[in-house]
Amino acid sequence: MSTPMHSVAPCMRQGPFAAAFHRLFRPDPESLLGRLRSPTYLRWQAGLQLFSFIAVIMLPLEKGFSWHWMAPTLLSLVLYLFFYIRMYIMPVRQMMVNAAGLVAVGLLLWPLNSAAFIYLMIASINLALHPSWRLWLLTVAVTSLLAVPVVLLIDAPKSLLLVVPMTSLFGGFSNFIYMRGVRRDAELRLSQEEVRRLATLAERERIGRDLHDLLGHTLSLVAIKSELARKLALRDASAAQREMEEVERVARHALGEVRAAVTGMRRGDLAAELVSARLMLEASGILLGGGTPESLALPREVEAPLALVLREAVTNIHRHARATEARIEISSEEGEFRMRISDNGCGGLAAHGNGVSGMRERLRALGGTLAIDSPLRKGTTITVAVPMAISAQPPAAAGTRRQAAGSAA
Structure with missing residues (x-):
């Protein structure tokens, strides 16, 4: 069946426009959004900083409306959006060029609009996202120096000579800290x-x-x-x-x-599982403390289930706890193997959820116990105890002995 021509024509008209629009605003793989896989932080910041253009209009409007400054201000909006968006979606190596364009727009508009210095600050603040912090500081210094003759020429408030560099430094510092954390996470x-x-x-x-x-x-x-x-x-x-x-x-x-x-x-390896736990948690921004004594040796039949219990507990912390710190303590006390896994997260761990039932089953086969202390918003502590006398036996025999003891009781 042939398709009516009136249904094909709109698609033909929209296709090239949509494709061109997509290519225009698609982040380059080497851009900030491309490298960081479009994180929400950068998107929100880009959106919020666009509102700064409102200040560029409202501040001079307090002194009265005039097309003498409004017309070039509206024209600068096009250039402002062009250079600003390109700082995020174009390759990082072009950030300096786009920042320079934004600074040039601000300097040209400043004699006509007393709030145009905001363009200079935005350029410096966003350049703090660049991998080179030296380039950011150099931009702040150069921008501050370029502001001096303009302030003297138009007789603007001398306080702007301090406002421009200080705002650029303090505003850019948060971007610098964020990007340093992102790069460390990537390296980790x-x-x-x-x-x-x-x-x-x-x-x-x-x-x-x-x-x-x-x-x-x-x-x-x-x-x-x-x-x-x-x-x-x-x-x-x-x-x-x-x-x-x-x-x-x-x-x-x-x-x-x-x-x-x-x-x-x-077979499971408890030491290897501890290394994996540290890598997983620290990659999530969770500081892990504690460790295992070097002298502690367990039969492979016991070590494998305990390694799986540790893995499940760490996975719960990673996925559900929303913690900033965690601790794993392994010891042998009074003829009993003990493992204590704690965090400072949201707590409220269900007694039979999040893999807890599987952990109980594995420990029951070893004749061990699992205790959970998880008050709401006060973190979670999981305590594992396995008798050393029983852990020296095969798991099936340990479970049989425990059941027999329970029946006799």
Whole structure:
């Protein structure tokens, strides 16, 4: 079925305009919004600072309306928006050029509009978002010097010679602090990814070495024994049978070693989980304290569930707690392993939500206990306790003993 021409024409008319509009205001990948993936902070700040143009109109309007200053002020709005938006959506290397354009508009408008110095301050404040803080300070200094002859020429209040640099410094300082935090978070994420990559590479190399050590000699022995059994099969059947029995024994032994190696690969590591917890929380702006004593050694059957419990607790802090500080304390007291995970977040952790039930099940299998103290808006503390005598046994036996003790009681 053919499409009516009147339905196609609007699409043809809107397509190029919409595409051009999108290209005009789409952030460049190397721009502030592109590099920081369009954070809300920059969008809100850009929107709020656009209201400064209201002050550029209202301040001189208090002395009376005149097209002598209103006409160039309205014209400057176009240039103001052009340079201002380009500071956010164009490559960072062009920020200085756009800031200079904004300063030039302010200097040209200043003799006609007494509030045009606001353009100079906005240019300096936004340039604090530039990666180079020296360039920002240099811009503040140059802008302040350029304001001196204009103030003297139009006989403006001398206090502006102090207002322009001080406002530029104090206003830009918040931008500088924000961008420093953003860059540190980015560096931390990169370092976290690098740690994971190196850990993966090291694990692959270890697996390769283990498999070579486990299977290299064994498979060579199996090949030799099998070849010998093939040669003996026609001459001495009993000897060939003995060789094949030896091959079977060697193969079963190798299978057991491979299973043990795979179990070691899959087991949890409490120390590694602590490192991952620190990386995750600090990447979220949560300061992590505490640690684990070097002398504390746990059976792998116990360490794996405890590592998963720690992971779940840290994930809850990361996702739900809205905390600024957290602490993990691991110790062995009175024949009992203890792990205490606390934060200063919003609290209110449900007794059976957020993975708590899974943590309880894992600890119940070890004969351990889980205690939660989570008052609303006063943080959360999770205390894990596993008897050392029970933790030395396999988890199934520990659970059976605990159930038997409970039945006897």
